[in-house]
Structures are given as structure tokens and as C-alpha cells.
Amino acid sequence: xxxxxxxxxxxxxxxxxxxxxxxxxxxxxxxxxxxxxxxxxxxxxxxxxxxxxxxxxxxxxxxxxxxxxxxxxxxxxxxxxxxxxxxxxxxxxxxxxxxxxxxxxxxxxxxxxxxxxxxxxxxxxxxxxxxxxxxxxxxxxxxxxxxxxxxxxxxxxxxxxxxxxxxxxxxxxxxxxxxxxxxxxxxxxxxxxxxxxxxxxxxxxxxxxxxxxxxxxxxxxxxxxxxxxxxxxxxxxxxxxxxxxxxxxxxxxxxxxxxxxxxxxxxxxxxxxxxxxxxxxxxxxxxxxxxxxxxxxxxxxxxxxxxxxxxxxxxxxxxxxxxxxxxxxxxxxxxxxxxxxxxxxxxxxxxxxxxxxxxxxxxxxxxxxxxxxxxxxxxxxxxxxxxxxxxxxxxxxxxxxxxxxxxxxxxxxxxxxxxxxxxxxxxxxxxxxxxxxxxxxxxxxxxxxxxxxxxxxxxxxxxxxxxxxx
Numbered sequence: 164x165x166x167x168x169x170x171x172x173x174x175x176x177x178x179x180x181x182x183x184x185x186x187x188x189x190x191x192x193x194x195x196x197x198x199x200x201x202x203x204x205x206x207x208x209x210x211x212x213x214x215x216x217x218x219x220x221x222x223x224x225x226x227x228x229x230x231x232x233x234x235x236x237x238x239x240x241x242x243x244x245x246x247x248x249x250x251x252x253x254x255x256x257x258x259x260x261x262x263x264x265x266x267x268x269x270x271x272x273x274x275x276x277x278x279x280x281x282x283x284x285x286x287x288x289x290x291x292x293x294x295x296x297x298x299x300x301x302x303x304x305x306x307x308x309x310x311x312x313x314x315x316x317x318x319x320x321x322x323x324x325x326x327x328x329x330x331x332x333x334x335x336x337x338x339x340x341x342x343x344x345x346x347x348x349x350x351x352x353x354x355x356x357x358x359x360x361x362x363x364x365x366x367x368x369x370x371x372x373x374x375x376x377x378x379x380x381x382x383x384x385x386x387x388x389x390x391x392x393x394x395x396x397x398x399x400x401x402x403x404x405x406x407x408x409x410x411x412x413x414x415x416x417x418x419x420x421x422x423x424x425x426x427x428x429x430x431x432x433x434x435x436x437x438x439x440x441x442x443x444x445x446x447x448x449x450x451x452x453x454x455x456x457x458x459x460x461x462x463x464x465x466x467x468x469x470x471x472x473x474x475x476x477x478x479x480x481x482x483x484x485x486x487x488x489x490x491x492x493x494x495x496x497x498x499x500x501x502x503x504x505x506x507x508x509x510x511x512x513x514x515x516x517x518x519x520x521x522x523x524x525x526x527x528x529x530x531x532x533x534x535x536x537x538x539x540x541x542x543x544x545x546x547x548x549x550x551x552x553x554x555x556x557x558x559x560x561x562x563x564x565x566x567x568x569x570x571x572x573x574x575x576x577x578x579x580x581x582x583x584x585x586x587x588x589x590x591x592x593x594x595x596x597x598x599x600x601x602x603x604x605x606x607x608x609x610x611x612x613x614x615x616x617x618x619x620x621x622x623x624x625x626x627x628x629x630x631x632x633x
Contacts, residue, residue, distance in 0.1 A: 168336025169343070176306065176344050185302050186348035192298070193352035194359070197249070197291050201359045204249040211241040211260060223587045230569075230581040231488065234562045237265040240551040240592045245538040246365035247375065250356070251292035253539025262548065264555035264592075266563075267492055269499040271435065272548065291356065292533055295379060296526060297415050299349065300386045304407045307341045307390040309400035311631070316400065330631030334391055334624050341387040342380070370599035375536045381613045382529045388620030392627040414524040422520025422527060426513040432506065445498045453494075463490045477572040484573060485566035492563070496556060503552075507545050514541060521612045528612035535606035538596050542605040546597060554592045561589060 176182045218239040225233050240262040248255060259272025311334070360367055390407055397403040433441065449455050454462075467486055468474060476483040514531070521527035534540040565585065570578070603610070 165332055165336045165339065168333055169340045172310075172337050172340035173343060176340070181306060182344055182348060185305065186351065189294070189299070189302060189348055190352040190355065193291060193294050194355045196289055196294055197352075197356040197359050200252075200290050201249045201362070201365065204244060204252075205364050207260075208244055211243075214261075215239060215241050219591055222589075224583055225586055227579050227582050229578055230562045230565050230585065231266065231485070233581055233586060234266045234559055237263050238555075238558065238589075238592065240264055240554065240594070242544070242547045243594065243596065245371070245596055246360050246367040247371055247537035248539050249291070249360060249365060250295075250375075251533045251537040251539060252290055253534035253537055254541065254544065255539045258544055262551045264551060264558070266488070266559045267495060269496070269503065269552055269555065292530075292537075296382070296529055296533065299345065299383065300411055300415070302348065303341065303345055303383060303386045304390055304404070304411060306344055307337070307387060308394055308404040308407050310337045310341065310391050311395040312397060312400040312403050315398070329628070330395070331625055331628030334395055334628040334631065338384075338388055338391045338624055341391060342384050345383050345387065346380075368599055371536045371538075371602060374599060374603055375533065378529060378532045378536070378610070378613060381617050382525060385525045385613070385616045385620045388617075388624050392620075392623045395627040395631050414526050418520050418524035419517075419527055419530070422517045425520070426516040429516055430509055430513050432509050432513075438502065438506065442498055442502050445502070446495050450498065450501070456491075459494065460487070460491070463487070479572050482567045482570040482572075482574060485563045485570070489560060489563050489567065492559065500552075503548075507541070510541050515608075518608055518612065521609070525613060525616040528609035528616070531609035532606045532613065535602045535609070536599070538602070540605065543596065543602070546601075547594060550594050551592065558589050 222236060222238055225236060241260065244255070262272050263270050357367065357372075389410070393406055393410075394400075394403045397406065447456050449459060453459060464476065464487070467479070467483075468476070471479055471481070473479055479486070517527060518531065521531075531540070535542065562581075565581065566574075569580065
């Protein structure tokens with residue numbers, strides 16, 4: 164019986180004309196936004212690649228100098244973007260585009276696109292994810308707000324009830340038909356979007372795209388269920404439309420903003436100045452039980468002299484300054500790892516607070532899933548920055564080890580002996596985005612919330628069907 168309801172409803176939606184008009188409008192809008200976003204993302208990636216290549220070429224051709232001075236020239240690391248970043252830029256505009264890797268210090272990302280944006284950018288950018296997560300639910304409301312009220316107003320609901328059609332069967336059929344109608348309306352736009360991504364040179368990950376599609380299906384099914392259920396419980400199409408629009412405003416705009424504000428208020432993060440000061444304090448004073456910098460250095464030097472059987476640093480068979488740098492930098496690296504770990508954990512706690520708001524709006528978990536699959540969330544950013552930090556430790560220690568083995572005793576930093584061949588021997592930084600499984604595991608709470616919303620929506624449809632009256 165549900166199949167007959169679905170067929171009848173699909174036929175009615177097509178004859179009504181709204182489905183065709185909305186599908187064409189959605190396709191044109193999404194194609195335009197997708198074309199602009201894909202081109203902008205591809206151009207930004209091309210610029211990062213060019214800057215990275217230029218920086219690497221400069222690194223490899225520094226000429227003859229002391230290797231530690233060469234290390235202070237630094238190396239830039241750039242995070243490559245996935246294809247779906249053109250769909251959902253996530254936090255991309257709020258974090259830096261590059262990391263400067265240098266000795267002694269772990270830097271934060273710099274060159275945030277949002278910092279260079281014009282004032283008009285505060286109004287918000289229209290990206291494909293905005294169309295998919297914000298505007299498509301409006302399409303669902305437009306198509307389905309009168310799914311049952313129209314039957315009641317025209318008198319056909321009484322006829323269907325007299326014919327023995329159960330309310331639950333009618334509502335589930337209309338729910339399925341509405342989801343199918345949205346899929347039909349959205350399919351051309353998604354095909355055009357995939358073609359535009361490929362045309363811009365992006366390589367789309369099939370598993371990520373598949374999970375993104377699954378998330379959208381569940382997300383739209385939730386809104387479709389809410390639409391059909393409220394249409395069944397209200398007496399007029401106008402009343403159903405007004406209530407659904409009010410719920411849409413709350414779910415899309417109010418709840419996410421309140422959730423973000425609550426996360427920031429409950430779990431504030433330190434300013435950049437406070438963070439740097441805390442790191443410097445721990446390096447100078449030492450972590451609990453380690454002693455301050457002076458006592459640590461004195462103990463290290465005494466141990467170094469004893470191990471090599473000499474009484475003065477000038478008599479060491481290795482480079483004394485290089486050995487000191489390696490020791491000091493290892494401790495600084497430990498302190499930086501501690502503070503950055505706390506910072507990332509605080510960001511994760513904020514995200515969990517925001518997820519609590521997802522109990523009031525399906526938009527919140529869908530946004531989290533979207534950014535995760537696009538590789539533009541906190542987890543992907545942390546993975547990149549930790550990979551860059553591992554590389555920073557590799558090349559700075561490698562260069563100091565050159566100096567450690569190449570010189571004896573205390574040698575001035577003006578001693579020039581390293582050349583381009585040695586700089587070119589430093590392997591370039593290479594980073595590959597994690598597989599789709601990483602994104603799915605990271606977004607598992609969001610997925611669970613979405614499916615919980617789907618289950619609750621199904622129960623709501625069932626409840627509305629039981630109480631359906633002509």
C-alpha cells in the first residue's frame with residue numbers, strides 16, 4: 164500500500180509543477196556556486212604549490228654558510244586541500260594557510276584568508292555546503308508543508324480514511340515520496356557539481372563522497388519527516404508553513420550560533436600572547452621536577468664532559484654548541500607538545516559542547532560531518548600540523564647533527580662550511596590527507612546524532628499517523 168501512496172504522491176508533485184521549478188532553480192544556483200568555489204579552491208591550491216616550490220628552491224640554494232644559520236632560514240609547509248573542500252571550506256578561512264618551520268620554536272599557522280577578506284565577507288560567503296545544508300531544507304518545506312493539510316482541506320483525506328487507508332501508511336508513503344522528490348531535484352545539481360570539480364583538476368575521493376551522500380540522505384529524511392508530521396498535526400497549510408519556517412530558522416541559525424557561543428564561554432582558549440608566554444615560562448622554569456633552564460644545561464654539560472673524558476667544552480671531540488642546541492631543543496619540543504596538545508584538546512572539548520546543541524538541531528551534526536569529510540575540520544588540521552612538527556624536528560636535528568659531527572669543541576656560528584648539496588639532502592616535506600576512515604571515525608558522534616535524529620523523526624511520523632484525523 165505504501166508503494167501506491169509513493170507513486171500517487173510523486174505523480175502529484177510532478178503535475179503540480181513545483182518540483183520542476185525548484186529542481187531547475189536549485190541546479191542553476193548550485194552549479195553557479197560550485198563553479199566559483201571549485202575555481203577558487205583550485206587557484207588557491209595552485210598558489211600554495213607555487214609558493215612551496217619557490218621556498219624549496221630557495222632552501223636548496225642558500226650557498227655556503229653555517230648549517231644552523233641555514234636552518235634558521237626555515238622551511239614552509241602547506242596543507243593540501245581535498246576536493247570536497249570546495250564544497251565545504253569548514254575552518255579553512257579561520258586557520259593559517261602555511262606553517263613556518265624553524266629551529267627552537269614551534270609556530271602556529273599564519274596567513275589566514277579571513278584576515279585579508281574585505282568587510283563584506285562578514286556577511287558570509289555562499290558556498291556549496293550552504294546550498295546543501297541550508298537551502299535544500301527550505302525546498303523540502305516548500306514541497307511538503309501541505310502534504311497532509313491539502314488532503315484535509317480538499318476533503319480527500321476523509322475519502323482515504325473511509326477507504327480504509329491507515330494514517331501511518333499515508334504518512335510514511337508521503338515521507339518516502341518527499342525524500343525521493345528531493346533526490347530527483349538534487350541529482351542533476353550534484354552531477355554538475357562533480358563535473359565542475361573534475362574540470363577544475365580536483366580528484367574526488369569516492370569513499371568520502373559516498374559517506375557525504377549518505378549523510379545528506381539522512382539529513383534530508385529528517386527534515387522531510389518533520390515536514391510531513393507537522394503537516395499532519397496542523398489544520399491549515401498556512402499554519403504548517405509558518406511553523407516549519409520558524410523551526411528552520413531556529414535549527415539553521417539560532418541553535419548553531421548559541422551552541423558556538425556557549426562553547427566559547429564555557430571553555431575559553433588562551434590568546435596567542437598568553438599561549439606563547441606560558442610556553443616560554445615552562446621552558447625557562449622547567450616542568451615539575453625538571454629544574455630550571457640553567458640547572459638543566461649545567462647538568463647536561465657536566466654529563467657530556469664526563470662521557471667524553473674531558474674537562475673543557477673546547478676539548479670535546481664533537482661540536483659543543485650543536486650538542487647544547489640538540490639538548491635544549493629536545494626539551495623545548497617536549498614543552499611545545501604539551502601545550503599544543505592541551506590547546507587541541509580544548510578545541511575538541513569545545514566541539515563536543517557544540518555537539519550537545521546537535522540534540523536540538525540536525526544542522527549541527529551535519530555540519531560536523533560535512534567538514535570532516537571535506538578535510539576542513541579540527542581533526543584534519545591537527546593531523547597536518549603534527550605531521551609538519553614531526554618534519555620540523557627531523558630537519559632541525561639532522562642539521563644540528565651535521566654540525567655535531569663536522570666540528571670539534573666550541574666553534575663560532577660564523578664558521579661557513581655547509582653547502583647546497585647538504586641542504587638538498589634534506590628530504591622535502593610531503594603530506595597526504597588521511598583516508599576516509601579517519602574522517603568517519605572522527606565524525607562518528609555526528610553520524611550517531613544524525614541517525615538518532617532519523618529514528619526520532621520516524622517515531623514522530625508514526626505518532627502523527629496514529630493521531631491523524633480527517
